[in-house]
Amino acid sequence: xxxxxxxxxxxxxxxxxxxxxxxxxxxxxxxxxxxxxxxxxxxxxxxxxxxxxxxxxxxxxxxxxxxxxxxxxxxxxxxxxxxxxxxxxxxxxxxxxxxxxxxxxxxxxxxxxxxxxxxxxxxxxxxxxxxxxxxxxxxxxxxxxxxxxxxxxxxxxxxxxxxxxxxxxxxxxxxxxxxxxxxxxxxxxxxxxxxxxxxxxxxxxxxxxxxxxxxxxxxxxxxx
Numbered sequence: 001x002x003x004x005x006x007x008x009x010x011x012x013x014x015x016x017x018x019x020x021x022x023x024x025x026x027x028x029x030x031x032x033x034x035x036x037x038x039x040x041x042x043x044x045x046x047x048x049x050x051x052x053x054x055x056x057x058x059x060x061x062x063x064x065x066x067x068x069x070x071x072x073x074x075x076x077x078x079x080x081x082x083x084x085x086x087x088x089x090x091x092x093x094x095x096x097x098x099x100x101x102x103x104x105x106x107x108x109x110x111x112x113x114x115x116x117x118x119x120x121x122x123x124x125x126x127x128x129x130x131x132x133x134x135x136x137x138x139x140x141x142x143x144x145x146x147x148x149x150x151x152x153x154x155x156x157x158x159x160x161x162x163x164x165x166x167x168x169x170x171x172x173x174x175x176x177x178x179x180x181x182x183x184x185x186x187x188x189x190x191x192x193x194x195x196x197x198x199x200x201x202x203x204x205x206x207x208x209x210x211x212x213x214x215x216x217x218x219x220x221x222x223x224x
Contacts, residue, residue: 062204072187077157094129095183099176102139
């Protein structure tokens with residue numbers, strides 16, 4: 001017996017491709033690509049939003065944005081006990097970074113003290129930041145200085161100078177020692193301050209950091 005006309009129609013309809021199916025896949029792929037690009041651009045977008053939208057009108061920024069941001073290298077440093085530390089392991093926390101030689105004479109030590117005090121100035125937000133001294137040479141560190149920094153919770157690593165230059169750039173004619181670098185929780189270097197902070201400059205730098213921390217509050221929390 002021949003199938004009814006209704007049954008033939010059902011078979012024909014169900015064998016047809018869904019209208020518009022071919023057009024859906026490319027659109028979905030484009031959306032995924034846009035989502036990836038947005039995620040990669042988030043640190044820059046946050047920084048720009050903070051500096052040009054959140055900041056009250058007429059309030060000048062003290063820190064200098066670094067664009068494009070510099071991602072943390074897939075490289076290793078070494079702590080003062082000779083233990084290897086992968087630089088990407090520093091991610092998931094805001095970082096305040098100073099670079100200098102291991103000899104760290106008087107000016108260097110003063111800047112490390114300023115960096116420690118600057119972090120403390122952030123009060124309840126200070127647990128969202130780690131402070132680092134990255135040593136760019138093979139000079140020995142004075143035992144008393146090393147012990148004091150360990151007591152104060154600093155991270156001290158010896159890192160290849162070329163690796164540091166790629167991650168923590170200095171403007172033409174300037175040295176890394178002239179700056180305190182700000183690295184976001186994704187490992188991107190995105191801002192630098194002068195490392196010579198007097199009281200007035202420290203207050204301006206503090207205001208910049210508070211803007212960044214406030215803007216990132218929804219996706220960043222204290223500790224790793």
